Amino acid sequence: MSQSYFLILMDLKNFLENGNEFVLPNLSIDIVIIGYSAEELKCLLLQIDDKWLLPGGFILKGESVEDAVKRVLKERTSLQDTHFKFLEVFGDKDRRFKEMWKEFYQKSGLSWTDDCWLNSRFITLAYYALVNIEKTFPALNETDQAFDWFSFDKLPNMWMDHRSIALTARNRLKEDMKQEQITFNLLPAEFTMPQLHQLHQTILEEKLDRSRFQKKMLSTNLFERLPEQHQDSPGRNPYHYRIKAKNY
Amino acid sequence: MSQSYFLILMDLKNFLENGNEFVLPNLSIDIVIIGYSAEELKCLLLQIDDKWLLPGGFILKGESVEDAVKRVLKERTSLQDTHFKFLEVFGDKDRRFKEMWKEFYQKSGLSWTDDCWLNSRFITLAYYALVNIEKTFPALNETDQAFDWFSFDKLPNMWMDHRSIALTARNRLKEDMKQEQITFNLLPAEFTMPQLHQLHQTILEEKLDRSRFQKKMLSTNLFERLPEQHQDSPGRNPYHYRIKAKNY
DNA sequence: ACAAAAGTGTTCAGCCTACACCCATGG
DNA sequence: CCATGGGTGTAGGCTGAACACTTTTGT
Numbered sequence: 001m002s003q004s005y006f007l008i009l010m011d012l013k014n015f016l017e018n019g020n021e022f023v024l025p026n027l028s029i030d031i032v033i034i035g036y037s038a039e040e041l042k043c044l045l046l047q048i049d050d051k052w053l054l055p056g057g058f059i060l061k062g063e064s065v066e067d068a069v070k071r072v073l074k075e076r077t078s079l080q081d082t083h084f085k086f087l088e089v090f091g092d093k094d095r096r097f098k099e100m101w102k103e104f105y106q107k108s109g110l111s112w113t114d115d116c117w118l119n120s121r122f123i124t125l126a127y128y129a130l131v132n133i134e135k136t137f138p139a140l141n142e143t144d145q146a147f148d149w150f151s152f153d154k155l156p157n158m159w160m161d162h163r164s165i166a167l168t169a170r171n172r173l174k175e176d177m178k179q180e181q182i183t184f185n186l187l188p189a190e191f192t193m194p195q196l197h198q199l200h201q202t203i204l205e206e207k208l209d210r211s212r213f214q215k216k217m218l219s220t221n222l223f224e225r226l227p228e229q230h231q232d233s234p235g236r237n238p239y240h241y242r243i244k245a246k247n248y
Numbered sequence: 249m250s251q252s253y254f255l256i257l258m259d260l261k262n263f264l265e266n267g268n269e270f271v272l273p274n275l276s277i278d279i280v281i282i283g284y285s286a287e288e289l290k291c292l293l294l295q296i297d298d299k300w301l302l303p304g305g306f307i308l309k310g311e312s313v314e315d316a317v318k319r320v321l322k323e324r325t326s327l328q329d330t331h332f333k334f335l336e337v338f339g340d341k342d343r344r345f346k347e348m349w350k351e352f353y354q355k356s357g358l359s360w361t362d363d364c365w366l367n368s369r370f371i372t373l374a375y376y377a378l379v380n381i382e383k384t385f386p387a388l389n390e391t392d393q394a395f396d397w398f399s400f401d402k403l404p405n406m407w408m409d410h411r412s413i414a415l416t417a418r419n420r421l422k423e424d425m426k427q428e429q430i431t432f433n434l435l436p437a438e439f440t441m442p443q444l445h446q447l448h449q450t451i452l453e454e455k456l457d458r459s460r461f462q463k464k465m466l467s468t469n470l471f472e473r474l475p476e477q478h479q480d481s482p483g484r485n486p487y488h489y490r491i492k493a494k495n496y
Numbered sequence: 497a498c499a500a501a502a503g504t505g506t507t508c509a510g511c512c513t514a515c516a517c518c519c520a521t522g523g
Numbered sequence: 524c525c526a527t528g529g530g531t532g533t534a535g536g537c538t539g540a541a542c543a544c545t546t547t548t549g550t
Contacts, residue, residue: 214502237502239503
């Protein structure tokens with residue numbers, strides 16, 4: 001399912017004109033979808049005109065906020081059961097896209113006025129999600145021209161406050177990973193300790209002692225060592241691990 | 249200023265009928281206002297009919313979310329510069345007050361229908377605030393019959409999910425105080441270490457070593473010891489402290 | 497056998513814990 | 524001068540930091 005459910009049900013013109021009948025007004029959801037590849041933390045962005053923005057959406061009138069986030073995530077990444085977490089409310093008093101939607105209205109033969117529902121003030125509920133970048137197949141909807149993964153160090157020009165939302169998520173991840181074991185969501189289901197070690201160093205932007213890191217990770221008892229196999233690189237090959245099934 | 253600014257500008261009938269013209273729809277703010285007295289953590293609640301609810305309000309159309317929280321806090325407690333923090337989004341799909349407002353509509357000669365704006369689904373942005381209970385002078389507005397402070401262990405019957413919001417705040421406080429020094433907001437401007445010690449024990453619901461507690465607190469360098477004075481109790485009298493002015 | 501990379505062990509310092517001891521004051 | 528309660532010191536244990544050593548495998 002690579003298309004947006006929302007836009008399957010209504011074409012662009014109908015969405016621009018009547019979307020407000022189906023979603024809660026003045027409220028949006030934005031998700032900082034974080035991946036990891038080539039020893040860099042990356043963020044999934046969508047292009048509209050010459051700027052980029054976070055994947056996001058709206059809350060349907062009969063839908064819980066949580067379900068809306070899950071739906072948007074699934075629409076955008078085709079992933080189910082993605083790890084996600086609330087980030088922050090962005091609620092400035094005149095927070096609106098202004099010119100972004102203008103072109104779409106004009107293309108669709110609609111007039112762009114101050115009272116277009118998409119031109120109103122939006123409070124956004126920002127979330128962040130951790131995904132395995134290899135298993136993530138982003139989907140475009142009718143308004144997006146492209147998607148791409150950007151290193152947090154080289155974010156492009158972005159719409160509105162989306163850059164600061166993305167960077168807030170990057171910093172939050174640093175804090176959260178000290179409290180809970182969540183980083184494995186960024187790796188394949190089977191991974192090695194050296195991989196996890198490098199990932200932590202990348203996120204924290206500092207060197208971590210190899211010995212201590214390994215002992216700390218294994219002492220959590222969350223990791224299950226797999227029978228040694230995979231011999232493909234010079235030198236000793238690391239064990240592979242996966243996350244133990246939770247004991248309910 | 250002990251009255252609600254919002255209800256100064258419009259009387260109850262007008263608010264029930266036309267409030268939606270001034271505030272963002274489907275969105276509310278609720279604040280768990282936490283105080284401390286008699287070695288108990290307490291929560292400020294307002295009474296409507298036979299149930300209680302959290303102090304809350306709405307976001308004015310030209311107002312940031314942050315400003316709305318500050319306004320509601322000031323309206324309800326007459327306090328300025330209160331410590332507050334975001335708690336959680338409560339966004340269930342059919343989250344509404346149902347019968348709560350019915351009586352007010354009928355009293356005001358308005359018909360209570362399914363499409364009353366106050367009967368619609370509300371997503372609430374929940375915050376918690378820490379206040380000095382002695383300096384807090386709660387204010388009622390036209391819809392509230394009473395206010396009272398309730399121990400979190402003996403919360404009364406509450407509207408909708410407000411009980412679970414309150415308890416979420418109580419638990420969050422436990423977590424947050426381990427990370428940042430915030431608890432002094434619950435005490436007078438000048439307090440003693442034994443007081444702070446007892447407060448921490450109350451919040452965490454566990455015994456804390458006196459010696460270690462004192463050393464840990466003083467090692468943060470956030471506390472300023474005042475010249476010894478106040479002699480009123482038997483035994484040695486504790487030093488008084490206040491929070492150092494922040495060094496900007 | 498050697499280099500490279502992974503895994504494990506050892507030592508030391510610092511912090512947390514529990515408890516003992518010292519101080520100030522009122523009766 | 525003793526009871527009460529506040530303030531400070533100290534010995535033991537645990538945890539984290541730095542680094543050394545061992546293991547595995549390709550060349």
